[in-house]
Amino acid sequence: MRKLQSAIARMTVASLCSISLGAAAAYPEQTINYIIPFGPGGESDIAARLQEPLFKKLGGQPVAIQYKAGAGGAAAWAQLNSMTADGYTMMGTNLPHIVLQPMEKDVGYRTADMTNVYWFHYTPDALLVTADSPYKTLADYLAAARKAPGGVIVGGTGTNSGNELAKARLDKLAGIKTTYIPFKGTGAVNTALLGKQVAASWGYTTVKLQLGDQVRCLAVAMEARHPRMPDCPTFRELGIDMVGGVYRGLAVPSNTPAAVQKQVAGLIGQINKDPAFVEKMLDNGFTVVDVGPEQMKDFMDKMNKEYAEAAKDLGIKAK
Amino acid sequence: MSTHEMKVRDVWGAVASVIAIAIGVMVLRAARDFDTLGAVFPRSVAVLMIVLGACYVVLALRKPGMNAVRLEGSGLRRLALFCVLLGWALLLEPLGFLTTSLIGYVLGLLIANFDRWTPRMTMIYCGAGCSMVVGLFLLFRFALHVPLPPGILI
Amino acid sequence: MPGFEYLLHALSPMSLLIAFAGVLAGILIGAMPGLTATMAVAVLVPFTFGMEPGVALIALGAIYTGAIYGGAYSAILLKTPGTPSSIATTFDGYPMAKRGDGDLALTLACLASVFGGLVGAAFLLLLAPPLASVALSFGPVEYFWLAIFGLTLIASLSEGSLIKSLIGGCIGLLLSMIGVAEVGGDVRFTGDSQALLGGIDIVSALIGLYCVPVLLELVASPDPHMRLGSRVSSYRLGEGMRQCWKSRFNIIRSSVIGTVVGILPGAGGSIASLIAYSEARRVAKQPEKFGTGEPDGLLATESSNNATVGGGFIPTLVLGIPGTPPDAVILGALLVQGVRVGPQLFGEQSEIVYTFIYGLFIATVLMLPVGLLVGRYAFKSLVGIPKALLAPSVAFLTILGSYAVHNNAHEVLQMVLLGGFAWVMASWGFSASPIVLGLILGSIAEGGFVQGYLIGSAKGSALAEFFGRPISIGIIVFILVGLLYPVLTRRFGKKEMKHEYA
Numbered sequence: 001m002r003k004l005q006s007a008i009a010r011m012t013v014a015s016l017c018s019i020s021l022g023a024a025a026a027y028p029e030q031t032i033n034y035i036i037p038f039g040p041g042g043e044s045d046i047a048a049r050l051q052e053p054l055f056k057k058l059g060g061q062p063v064a065i066q067y068k069a070g071a072g073g074a075a076a077w078a079q080l081n082s083m084t085a086d087g088y089t090m091m092g093t094n095l096p097h098i099v100l101q102p103m104e105k106d107v108g109y110r111t112a113d114m115t116n117v118y119w120f121h122y123t124p125d126a127l128l129v130t131a132d133s134p135y136k137t138l139a140d141y142l143a144a145a146r147k148a149p150g151g152v153i154v155g156g157t158g159t160n161s162g163n164e165l166a167k168a169r170l171d172k173l174a175g176i177k178t179t180y181i182p183f184k185g186t187g188a189v190n191t192a193l194l195g196k197q198v199a200a201s202w203g204y205t206t207v208k209l210q211l212g213d214q215v216r217c218l219a220v221a222m223e224a225r226h227p228r229m230p231d232c233p234t235f236r237e238l239g240i241d242m243v244g245g246v247y248r249g250l251a252v253p254s255n256t257p258a259a260v261q262k263q264v265a266g267l268i269g270q271i272n273k274d275p276a277f278v279e280k281m282l283d284n285g286f287t288v289v290d291v292g293p294e295q296m297k298d299f300m301d302k303m304n305k306e307y308a309e310a311a312k313d314l315g316i317k318a319k
Numbered sequence: 320m321s322t323h324e325m326k327v328r329d330v331w332g333a334v335a336s337v338i339a340i341a342i343g344v345m346v347l348r349a350a351r352d353f354d355t356l357g358a359v360f361p362r363s364v365a366v367l368m369i370v371l372g373a374c375y376v377v378l379a380l381r382k383p384g385m386n387a388v389r390l391e392g393s394g395l396r397r398l399a400l401f402c403v404l405l406g407w408a409l410l411l412e413p414l415g416f417l418t419t420s421l422i423g424y425v426l427g428l429l430i431a432n433f434d435r436w437t438p439r440m441t442m443i444y445c446g447a448g449c450s451m452v453v454g455l456f457l458l459f460r461f462a463l464h465v466p467l468p469p470g471i472l473i
Numbered sequence: 474m475p476g477f478e479y480l481l482h483a484l485s486p487m488s489l490l491i492a493f494a495g496v497l498a499g500i501l502i503g504a505m506p507g508l509t510a511t512m513a514v515a516v517l518v519p520f521t522f523g524m525e526p527g528v529a530l531i532a533l534g535a536i537y538t539g540a541i542y543g544g545a546y547s548a549i550l551l552k553t554p555g556t557p558s559s560i561a562t563t564f565d566g567y568p569m570a571k572r573g574d575g576d577l578a579l580t581l582a583c584l585a586s587v588f589g590g591l592v593g594a595a596f597l598l599l600l601a602p603p604l605a606s607v608a609l610s611f612g613p614v615e616y617f618w619l620a621i622f623g624l625t626l627i628a629s630l631s632e633g634s635l636i637k638s639l640i641g642g643c644i645g646l647l648l649s650m651i652g653v654a655e656v657g658g659d660v661r662f663t664g665d666s667q668a669l670l671g672g673i674d675i676v677s678a679l680i681g682l683y684c685v686p687v688l689l690e691l692v693a694s695p696d697p698h699m700r701l702g703s704r705v706s707s708y709r710l711g712e713g714m715r716q717c718w719k720s721r722f723n724i725i726r727s728s729v730i731g732t733v734v735g736i737l738p739g740a741g742g743s744i745a746s747l748i749a750y751s752e753a754r755r756v757a758k759q760p761e762k763f764g765t766g767e768p769d770g771l772l773a774t775e776s777s778n779n780a781t782v783g784g785g786f787i788p789t790l791v792l793g794i795p796g797t798p799p800d801a802v803i804l805g806a807l808l809v810q811g812v813r814v815g816p817q818l819f820g821e822q823s824e825i826v827y828t829f830i831y832g833l834f835i836a837t838v839l840m841l842p843v844g845l846l847v848g849r850y851a852f853k854s855l856v857g858i859p860k861a862l863l864a865p866s867v868a869f870l871t872i873l874g875s876y877a878v879h880n881n882a883h884e885v886l887q888m889v890l891l892g893g894f895a896w897v898m899a900s901w902g903f904s905a906s907p908i909v910l911g912l913i914l915g916s917i918a919e920g921g922f923v924q925g926y927l928i929g930s931a932k933g934s935a936l937a938e939f940f941g942r943p944i945s946i947g948i949i950v951f952i953l954v955g956l957l958y959p960v961l962t963r964r965f966g967k968k969e970m971k972h973e974y975a
Contacts (some may be wrong), residue, residue, distance in 0.1 A: 067515065075671025401892075405889050420872065
């Protein structure tokens with residue numbers, strides 16, 4: 001009797017597995033809604049646009065990219081878990097944003113509410129000045145900031161964002177004080193930088209490659225120089241131990257079945273292996289990374305710890 | 320300004336101004352929790368609004384006939400349509416976009432029609448309306464990829 | 474003329490077809506309240522991936538310029554701006570339609586849009602690199618003053634009581650502060666509602682504030698919703714042309730204003746048309762006629778908002794900084810195509826740029842026949858449709874449009890509630906436009922103020938930052954002149970007080 005029961009159980013499990021395997025083979029069967037929690041033109045948008053043709057090529061289905069800007073991403077993230085959880089709704093997600101934002105204030109979601117399925121690229125922080133800036137090197141910049149504490153004005157996007165964090169970390173590591181001006185989006189910061197409203201700006205490798213010869217990169221927070229910008233030294237080369245940037249990935253509503261989450265992650269991982277895609281990402285300053293569901297927990301634990309430490313530099317007191 | 324309105328005081332304008340003053344006070348209280356820089360704008364606007372509201376109350380009560388507005392037509396139909404819109408917005412997600420819109424459209428038809436209903440007209444109006452709703456639904460849902468809420472029906 | 478050989482490239486049958494289809498699609502999308510130019514471009518970007526870069530750009534530029542123009546239809550016929558760029562078009566376009574000149578208004582809007590579009594494109598073709606520096610000369614402080622300049626329009630717009638309009642403006646400003654603050658990250662006035670964290674969306678607010686009161690008035694009485702002109706079947710093209718010739722200085726001035734404001738990232742078509750409108754009103758012989766169906770007002774707004782298209786492409790292509798939100802989408806599409814924007818684009822990849830600019834010219838010219846035809850069809854069907862059908866159809870469009878902005882049901886609710894609020898306010902003598910101005914300009918003014926203050930303090934003096942920069946001083950002078958004008962006209966002739974409902 002018991003044998004029979006276990007046999008039935010085994011059969012059920014087996015048939016369930018085959019059903020889910022069948023489903024796995026079929027994903028995606030319809031258009032995927034790809035929500036960008038920011039406006040158009042930023043890093044999240046450009047990366048998504050680079051992925052877009054590959055969703056069609058590798059998955060056989062198009063994606064519909066939508067913009068839900070507001071509150072530095074928080075407006076969209078706060079709504080993510082109430083969206084349809086069938087694997088056809090996914091949303092861009094950013095580190096450190098999703099860790100730092102909920103730390104200080106109630107922004108409608110907590111870091112743990114986010115179901116991140118894949119971190120697919122990374123953009124290292126870069127300190128930029130205009131091509132004709134008096135700061136030729138990082139040393140010039142640091143010297144100016146030491147001479148007039150608070151007098152060097154740097155721009156970046158948003159409050160408690162990756163840019164402000166980078167500013168706070170360099171200030172601490174180099175023992176300087178600078179004034180940070182938050183702008184609304186990458187376009188606005190770049191305007192302020194090129195228009196010399198700010199003396200320098202915190203951006204990413206992407207910004208330097210987008211603006212080209214109009215700007216000079218003083219230093220980049222990578223372990224080794226970026227292959228597309230060999231003239232820009234790393235902070236480490238210059239004696240400052242600073243490596244960091246923004247990770248971008250995709251999250252799904254938390255009710256999305258684990259098997260479906262795997263399928264979503266599988267598709268993104270597949271796109272990440274396309275050589276032409278990787279090349280194009282690199283040309284635009286993105287570095288492709290692969291943090292899938294298997295590594296997700298360890299990675300998030302590590303990041304949470306790192307950012308909790310860094311938040312102190314920003315003066316954020318955890319609630 | 321027509322003559323029969325000359326003597327009317329703009330009481331509602333004054334009421335609105337008092338509400339504006341109250342909102343201003345509430346904003347000032349809420350602004351106490353904000354950062355210095357985050358509070359500058361709410362505070363200045365609130366103060367401005369309180370001053371303007373107070374000015375208008377004084378003006379409206381002293382001088383009769385200022386900008387009084389009168390309503391013409393059916394207030395009931397306006398209210399009914401507003402309620403339909405409100406219900407439309409609230410039921411969009413639970414009921415589904417297409418169902419709610421069809422119901423809303425037909426109710427809107429009923430409210431907006433002043434003529435007698437004849438069978439022919441009913442058929443034409445409902446046919447035209449439903450085909451527009453369904454057509455745009457299909458266009459948005461499948462051509463423009465707008466995820467219109469499916470709800471429990473459609 | 475630079476890159477003339479590429480004109481032929483832009484005139485290839487494929488490019489022409491793409492430009493035609495793009496303009497038509499853009500006009501139709503723009504005419505729907507709630508579907509903005511940004512959305513039109515974003516939805517259609519994937520279709521351009523298969524095309525070669527120059528043609529893809531033509532397609533996107535055509536959609537963009539068509540959508541900006543298409544917004545005028547609903548602004549004129551329904552008092553609901555189809556895109557934020559056509560807000561000011563409602564001021565005079567709708568009164569014109571009400572009194573039976575809807576066909577003329579649509580023709581004028583088409584002529585003005587084509588002219589404005591051509592001026593913007595001409596600046597893009599001839600002066601792009603030097604003009605790009607204009608984008609850079611505006612800092613936070615200048616944006617602050619520009620927003621204040623826009624707000625002063627409230628004073629000249631006020632039908633009825635000035636104080637009531639100003640109170641409306643304050644309400645709009647307060648509405649703009651809802652959500653997470655740009656600087657400092659304070660969560661303001663959300664009443665702990667997650668739906669309000671991102672603030673009030675301007676597009677759905679526009680639909681609510683303008684369209685819902687119109688709808689409610691539509692069902693209140695059986696009177697016909699729009700008076701018919703005597704010549705229903707005509708375009709009134711000759712009359713329109715004569716009017717344009719009479720207003721040629723206004724159109725040229727407005728087109729230049731539109732181009733320059735379009736160059737400024739962060740300003741865009743709505744601000745361009747508001748400024749062009751207030752300037753047209755300021756220099757007009759009879760400024761009191763503005764707001765009652767004055768063709769000059771319509772011509773100013775429509776020529777300036779289409780000029781922002783060419784203007785917006787200037788920083789986008791020269792500096793890699795998007796001039797307007799649709800430009801940001803196009804910039805992303807270009808990067809995917811492998812086109813690297815920047816000063817070198819005009820040198821190394823000049824083929825793409827000049828093909829595109831000539832394509833934009835062609836698309837703008839195509840807008841004339843397409844726009845006139847679509848406009849006439851829209852007008853005829855709107856006049857011909859029985860009121861019983863019109864009201865629920867418009868109601869459905871408001872719901873659909875406000876949902877499609879961000880695919881949020883709560884924005885639909887927000888639209889309806891703001892609409893009810895606007896109706897109550899209107900019945901108490903407060904018009905919607907000051908509220909809308911406050912809502913649109915509030916965040917620009919606040920962002921500029923706070924950033925300017927931080928920069929000024931770091932430099933040593935915030936006061937010097939706000940009042941010491943040459944462009945700021947220039948804008949301040951304009952503000953003062955603009956403010957003194959209505960005071961003077963008020964002195965010399967009492968304005969007729971008028972309250973008109975939809």
